[in-house]
Amino acid sequence: MKLDLRLPIGLMFTTFGVMLVVFGLLSNRDIYQRSLGINVNLWWGLVLLIFGCVMLTFALRRPST
Amino acid sequence: MEHIHLGAIDYAILIVYFVFVLGIGWVLRRYIRSSEDFFLSGRSIPTWIAGLAFISANLGAQEVIGMGASGAKYGMMTTHFYWLGAIPAMVFVGIFMMPFYYGSRARSVPEYLKLRFDEKTRGFNAITFAVMTVFSSGISMYALAKLLELVLGWSFHASVLVSAAIVLAYIFLGGLTSAIYNEVLQFFLIVLGFFPLTLLGLRDVGGWSGLTAKLHVVATHAGYAPGAWSHLWTHTNTASANPMGVDWFSMVMGLGFVLSFGYWCTDFLVIQRAMAAKSMSAARRTPLFAAFPKMLFPALVILPGMVAIALDATRGGLLPIGSDGTPNYNLAVPVMLAHYLPSGLLGLGLTALMASFMSGMAGNVTAFNAVWTYDIYQSYIRPGQSDRHYLWMGHAATVFGIVLSVLAAYATTRFNNIMDMLQLVFAFVNAPLFATFLLGMFWRRTTGHGAFFGLVIGTLVAAVHHGLVLPQGAVVGIKGGYLGAVLHVYPSEMAQNFWTAIFAWSACFVCTIVISYLTRRVKTDEDLKGLVYSLTPRITDHEDKWYKRPATLGVVVLALTLVLNVIFW
Numbered sequence: 001m002k003l004d005l006r007l008p009i010g011l012m013f014t015t016f017g018v019m020l021v022v023f024g025l026l027s028n029r030d031i032y033q034r035s036l037g038i039n040v041n042l043w044w045g046l047v048l049l050i051f052g053c054v055m056l057t058f059a060l061r062r063p064s065t
Numbered sequence: 066m067e068h069i070h071l072g073a074i075d076y077a078i079l080i081v082y083f084v085f086v087l088g089i090g091w092v093l094r095r096y097i098r099s100s101e102d103f104f105l106s107g108r109s110i111p112t113w114i115a116g117l118a119f120i121s122a123n124l125g126a127q128e129v130i131g132m133g134a135s136g137a138k139y140g141m142m143t144t145h146f147y148w149l150g151a152i153p154a155m156v157f158v159g160i161f162m163m164p165f166y167y168g169s170r171a172r173s174v175p176e177y178l179k180l181r182f183d184e185k186t187r188g189f190n191a192i193t194f195a196v197m198t199v200f201s202s203g204i205s206m207y208a209l210a211k212l213l214e215l216v217l218g219w220s221f222h223a224s225v226l227v228s229a230a231i232v233l234a235y236i237f238l239g240g241l242t243s244a245i246y247n248e249v250l251q252f253f254l255i256v257l258g259f260f261p262l263t264l265l266g267l268r269d270v271g272g273w274s275g276l277t278a279k280l281h282v283v284a285t286h287a288g289y290a291p292g293a294w295s296h297l298w299t300h301t302n303t304a305s306a307n308p309m310g311v312d313w314f315s316m317v318m319g320l321g322f323v324l325s326f327g328y329w330c331t332d333f334l335v336i337q338r339a340m341a342a343k344s345m346s347a348a349r350r351t352p353l354f355a356a357f358p359k360m361l362f363p364a365l366v367i368l369p370g371m372v373a374i375a376l377d378a379t380r381g382g383l384l385p386i387g388s389d390g391t392p393n394y395n396l397a398v399p400v401m402l403a404h405y406l407p408s409g410l411l412g413l414g415l416t417a418l419m420a421s422f423m424s425g426m427a428g429n430v431t432a433f434n435a436v437w438t439y440d441i442y443q444s445y446i447r448p449g450q451s452d453r454h455y456l457w458m459g460h461a462a463t464v465f466g467i468v469l470s471v472l473a474a475y476a477t478t479r480f481n482n483i484m485d486m487l488q489l490v491f492a493f494v495n496a497p498l499f500a501t502f503l504l505g506m507f508w509r510r511t512t513g514h515g516a517f518f519g520l521v522i523g524t525l526v527a528a529v530h531h532g533l534v535l536p537q538g539a540v541v542g543i544k545g546g547y548l549g550a551v552l553h554v555y556p557s558e559m560a561q562n563f564w565t566a567i568f569a570w571s572a573c574f575v576c577t578i579v580i581s582y583l584t585r586r587v588k589t590d591e592d593l594k595g596l597v598y599s600l601t602p603r604i605t606d607h608e609d610k611w612y613k614r615p616a617t618l619g620v621v622v623l624a625l626t627l628v629l630n631v632i633f634w
Contacts (some may be wrong), residue, residue, distance in 0.1 A: 003092055005114055005246050009253055012085045016078060016413065023074045023409045031407040035265055041409035044261050051257065 010055030017049025068218040069403045075412025082416045083231060085250065086423075090235030090243045100455040103240035104435040105172060106341040110242070114249050115347065116354035119338040120362075121248035124255060125205045125425015129366055129418060130212065133398035136370025137377075137384070139309040139559075140280060140294030141633060143370075144363045145316060148297070150325030152356050152626045156619040158330045158339075159352040164604055165506055166336055167348040168595050173340075174333040175440040181505045181596045183513030183587070184444070189520060191440035193494050194333060195433055199466065201334075202429035203473020208395075209422035210474065216399045217415075225474055228419070232427050233467045236434075237460055241341060244431040248338075251420040256358075258417025259365050262398075265405040266372035279375035284308075286378060294371070297633045310537070310556030311563060319563025323570040327495035331502050334432040345604070346613070353618040360625060366398075373397040426470065434462035493531075496566035497523025497573035504577050509590065509597045515581030523573025530568045536561045 024042030032039050097103050110118075135143040171177040175194065179187035210224035235243045270276045280294035287293075293300045293307050300306040301313040311319075329335060329352070339351040377383040377392065384392035384400060402414045438458045447454070501520050504511045532548030536558040541547060545561060555561040593600050611617055 003089075003246070005249055008085055008089055008246075009250055012081065012250065013253070013257070015081055019074065019077060019081070020409050020413070027407075027409065035405055035407050035410070036269060038265075040261055040265070041407065044410055044413075048257060051253075 004059045006055045006059035010052050010057075010059055012052070013048045014052030014056060017045050017047075017052050020045025021049060069216050069411070071217065071412065071415070072408035074409050075415065078409075078412035079416050079419070082254070082420065086231060086235055086247055089246050089250070090238035093239030093243045093246065096242065097238075097240050097456070100438070100452050100459060101172075102242070103456055103459045104431075104438065105337070106240070106242040106245060108341060109343050110245060110338075110341045110347075111343060112347045112350045112354055114245060115338050115342045115351040117252045117358070118245040118248040119335055119351050119355040120359050121252040121255075121424045122244075122334055122338055122428030123425070124248075124252070124421050125201070125428065128362075128425075129255070129259075129421040130208055130395055130398055132363075132366040133370035133373070133401075134394035136367035137374040137392070137397040138370075138394045139307075140283070140371060140374075141296055141367075142301075142307060142309050142311075143367050144297060144633065145320055146325075147359060147363050148626050148629050149316065149321040151329060151359055152622060153321065154325040154329035155352040155356045155359065156622050157326060158336075159349050159356075160615050160619050161598075162330055162502070162506060163339060163349045163352070164345070164601065165596055165598075166340060167342070167345050168601070171340075172439050173435050174331060174336055175436055177596075178501075178505075178516070179440075179444075181588075181593070182511075182516040186501070186513060186517045186520065187440060188445070189517060190498065191436050191444075193524070195436055195441065197494050198334065198429040198433040198436075199469045200473050202426045202433070202466070202470035203476065205422050205425040205429070206470055207474040209419065212395075212399055212418070215396065216403070225471055228423060228426070229467050229471050232423055232430060233463065236427055236430055236463050240459065241337070241431050241435070244427045245338060245341065247427060248424045251417075251424040252358075254413075254420045255417045256365065258413045258420075259369070261410055262369050262401055262405055262414060263364055266369055266401060269405070270372055270375055276372060276375055279379045280371065283374055283378040294374070297630060299634060304556045304560060310560045315560060315563045315567065319567050323496045323499060323566040324563065327497075327499035327566070327570070331495055331498045333436060334428050337432050337435060346615070349615045350613065350618065353615055353622060356622045360622070360629065369401045370394070370397040373401050430463060430466045430470065433466040434459050437462045437466070493524055493527045493565075493569070496527065496569040500570050500574035501577060504574070504581075505597070507598045508581075509593055509599060510581055510586065511577060512581045512584045512586055513588075514584040515577045515579075518580050519573045519577030522576045523569045526572035527565050527569035531561070531565050534561055534564075 020041045024039050024045050027041060029039075099107070101107055132143060132146070135146075166174070166177060169177055169180055171180055175187045175191040178190050206225055206228060209228055210221045213219040213224045214221045235247055239246070267273070267276065270279055277295040281291035284291050284293040287308060289308060290300060290306065298313065301311070301316060304310050304312045304315070339348045342348040342351050373383060374392075374397070383404065384394070385396055386392060399418070402411060402418070406414050438455055442458055442462075443450070443455055497520055500523060501516050505516060529548065531545050533546065533550060534553045534555060535541065535546040535551050536544060536555050539545065539558070541551070544558065555564065590600055595601050
């Protein structure tokens, strides 16, 4: 294949994950009132980060089949 | 409604996404050497990518905003669009129809019609399809811009121009491959961007049981039985017992059979993704593979709408009231985003929303430029040119396809539910077409004249039927009744559309058979080899592993869908 699609997917979600986790750690607690008191940025950021890393691992392990 | 304020983090997420979208187009531009590369990705796409693009191309305005709106307006019955409509049709196209599409080496759906029937049938289909895709793409763009204007206070014109420019850039650079790759990116973004909304919404209403209890309030308020918003089939004995205004027969025939099969089995927008697959078995697995995530999509796109109406009824004032005094259902999903997501995830959710609109638009534009270039330009305007010339034409078609979509976007302003308008267009064009394909693929006696006139009569019948009936409460005009008399009033637009489709399909089916018997067969059995079921050698799947065989996948998909129907009966 020309471009392993898992590479951009992995990169993009890793970036989003890092952005949200960092923002989740730094942001004021008050903004989480609307999300039922859960720091969704931190938790969902971690989900995205894991997803992104899994995609990257696949992309780097089996280069373009 | 009050505008949502975005923080720096939200804009940053949006910008990162645009960088990736354009970056993919930029990287792929080097691989576009021939028109086949541009229009069909050189037939080299692996199954999982083609499968996700197959869903994502359809994941435009009608899916995210329209399905959320319908979830609020009609409740659980909206799920029929998936578990009765899309899934069985996707199984059918993968198992029975893909062998002819892929096997005939046709480059587009209209081209298959030329191989199977004749030039005029292809011409008719190519032109109606081109018009339809431009409108779909325009609707997508209109909905996006309108939404951004309402929710964020962005300028309508700027939104139209910016989204058009981005889609133009990445398709122009990388053709179908770029569109497909971006569709897969968008698929993940939409799933991961909306899922927190579903989770938070469900948690807030107290899980499924809390949601149904609140939906009972919604239903009783509207004068229906308590379960009318939370069951699939229980309230379909008569049309008046459910908010959709549809009984089980028109549901099964209109939506389940004609409209869904018409869309998923003949619409080049989705078929093009499977045609780009790298082998016959990959092409057949594309829609089957796509059916698995598709099955779960109601949780992502319909459920937030149901939560919105449930909260609106029990806590009040969630949905803004439109100018006609009813809630503005199209805002159900954006309102939910603003209600639950804090800065950060809000940016992700809005980016996902924009991604869905752009993938819908890009899907239409790539299908349009292929049909325009191969089936209209190469066939009727300038045949016999070099491949280089047609590649150039593909680029040019991308530009004017987008310009036409922008014009269509400005023309789309009349419907309060986008879904209804799209269903109307599909009823006119796709419904009769499905009869043509069914007969063409499975009955070798079908002639070119039969197919062509059957199709024309089917489309005319759709127009005549639509022109003589009205949905309840509508005025004569674009919603029907324009032929001077109103012979019947349907309980809802949905019911009207389903019946328009049923009439169109039946007319095309019957007329094609009658005219085929009256006309001479021109194509010999030898000509039709690979195009008609009974004249094509059976494909044996034995070389694939058992879990990769289309038939196995199809049975698993249908069994799971049946289980879902029973659970939510």
